[in-house]
Amino acid sequence: MNYLVIFVVLSAVSFIYLKLADKFNIIDKPNHRSSHTTPTIRGGGILFYFGILIFFLLSGFKYPYFFVGVSFLAIISFIDDIVTLSSSIRLPFQFLAVGLSFYEIGIIPESGLWILPFLILGVGLVNEYNFMDGINGITGFYSIVTILAFIAINHQENVVDQDLLIYVLMSIVIFGFYNFRKKARMFAGDIGSITLAVLLCFVGGYLIYQTMSPVLILLVSVYSGDAILTVIYRKSIGESLTEPHRKHIYQKLVHTLKLSHLSVSVIYAVLQLAINVVVFYTYQFSTYNQLLITVTISIALISLYIYMFKKIEKRSASL
Numbered sequence: 001m002n003y004l005v006i007f008v009v010l011s012a013v014s015f016i017y018l019k020l021a022d023k024f025n026i027i028d029k030p031n032h033r034s035s036h037t038t039p040t041i042r043g044g045g046i047l048f049y050f051g052i053l054i055f056f057l058l059s060g061f062k063y064p065y066f067f068v069g070v071s072f073l074a075i076i077s078f079i080d081d082i083v084t085l086s087s088s089i090r091l092p093f094q095f096l097a098v099g100l101s102f103y104e105i106g107i108i109p110e111s112g113l114w115i116l117p118f119l120i121l122g123v124g125l126v127n128e129y130n131f132m133d134g135i136n137g138i139t140g141f142y143s144i145v146t147i148l149a150f151i152a153i154n155h156q157e158n159v160v161d162q163d164l165l166i167y168v169l170m171s172i173v174i175f176g177f178y179n180f181r182k183k184a185r186m187f188a189g190d191i192g193s194i195t196l197a198v199l200l201c202f203v204g205g206y207l208i209y210q211t212m213s214p215v216l217i218l219l220v221s222v223y224s225g226d227a228i229l230t231v232i233y234r235k236s237i238g239e240s241l242t243e244p245h246r247k248h249i250y251q252k253l254v255h256t257l258k259l260s261h262l263s264v265s266v267i268y269a270v271l272q273l274a275i276n277v278v279v280f281y282t283y284q285f286s287t288y289n290q291l292l293i294t295v296t297i298s299i300a301l302i303s304l305y306i307y308m309f310k311k312i313e314k315r316s317a318s319l
Contacts, residue, residue, distance in 0.1 A: 003166065006054060010171050013050050014178065017043070018186060026082055028187050040184055043081040044175055045139075045192010049074045051171035052199065055164045062161055063202075069100030070198045077190040087242065091123070094194075098122035101202040105209050122201045125220065128227035129197035135254055136184045137265035140176045142223065143196050144169065145269045149219050149276035150203050153283065159210045160203055168199060180262065213283040215290035218297055222272040225301040226250060233309075249305055252312045 021027075021041040028042035049070070056067045076093045079085060098119055102108050108115050133139045147169050154160055178186035188196075200220060208216050230248050234241060246255055253264045275297060282293055 003170070006167055007170050007174070009054065010047060010050060010167075010174050014044070014047050014174050017046055018178070021186075028189070038183060040187050042187045043078055043189040043191055044178060044186035045188030045190075045195060046074075046078060047171045047175050048168055048188075048192055048195045048199075051168040052164070052195070055161070055167045059161060059163065063104050063164070065100040065104040066198075066202050069097035070195060070202075073097035073198060074191050074195050077194045081189040081191055094123045094126050095119060097198045098126065098201055101198060102205060104202065105206045107205065107209060118205075122205070125201050125224075126194055126197040128223055129200070129220075130190060130193045131227050131230070132223050132248065132250070133188055133193035134248065134251060135264060136182070136261035137176070137180045138250060138261075138268060139188050139193055139196065140172050140179055141265045141269035142272060143172050143200075144176075145273045145276060146200060146219055147172070149280065150200075150207065152280055153207060153211075153216070154203070157207065157211055159206050164199075165203065168196070172196075182260065182262070211283065212287070213290060214287065215279050215283050215285070215294050218275050218279050218294055219272075221275055221297065221301060222268055225298070225305055229302065229305050229309075249308055249312070252309070252316075256312050256316045 018041060021043060026041060026043050027039045029039050052067065052070060056062065056064075061067075073093045073096070076085065076090060080090060099108065099115075102115060102118065102122070107118065129139075132142075147165055151162060151165050151169070154162060154165065175186070175188065175192070178184065179188070204216060204219060208214070226249050231241060234245065234247055239245065239247075246252070250264050250268060253259045253267075254261060259267075278293065278297070282290060285293070
């Protein structure tokens with residue numbers, strides 16, 4: 001089907017969801033830990049799932065295991081957007097979605113028990129993507145940059161059907177019309193961030209598995225650095241990881257340094273874009289050189305985050 005037709009269909013879905021969510025009060029109400037101040041429609045990331053659904057139907061049901069996994073998790077995540085579910089309910093579906101994605105790739109039949117660490121890493125990516133979805137534009141801008149990198153690499157390697165990535169990319173651009181604003185009309189919600197995370201886990205895992213290029217893990221390194229270091233910091237000060245907070249660097253940039261949501265979102269996207277350019281030109285290097293690049297960039301990111309954290313904390317103490 002013509003891409004323009006798909007774009008129009010997804011645009012119509014976004015408009016219909018906006019009206020339905022307003023009618024049925026699917027609203028994110030701000031609290032003292034929120035980064036927004038007015039009630040905003042949540043669950044707009046259902047549009048990303050529709051991008052996957054349309055691809056699945058038009059492609060002749062390609063990648064059925066991935067589709068089943070992401071569908072179950074999308075349903076649970078959407079329910080969680082309406083009525084909060086405990087992690088004991090959400091976590092099994094996250095493992096199911098990641099596991100089925102890896103099964104689709106062909107990793108699980110060959111790996112046996114060795115797959116467990118990769119399952120844990122995959123579920124970790126799903127949760128970190130959810131943790132990082134806290135200000136206007138950040139999930140959209142960051143995901144556009146990441147998916148464009150996947151499209152560029154996949155164009156050379158031809159590992160997955162490009163339409164899967166293109167349809168979801170279009171859905172993110174349409175979502176951006178409602179979200180890339182000073183006062184967003186719609187948030188992605190758990191269904192949005194988690195659906196994108198499973199997609200990136202599937203496509204990223206597939207590319208790494210086929211190319212054997214470890215440097216590709218850097219395509220989500222900016223999010224990973226912030227999320228992982230924040231978890232470590234919160235554990236070190238005895239905070240419960242299930243409680244809402246404002247400890248991420250991106251949150252501190254907004255709430256302490258008073259940068260706008262969109263400015264911070266663009267900073268994260270541009271930083272990831274710079275890394276993605278390096279990855280694109282080095283993913284065919286020798287494994288040793290790729291590992292060297294991966295370690296070097298990881299150390300640089302960690303150092304940057306620690307520097308920014310200390311600088312912001314010092315600024316906060318002086319206020």
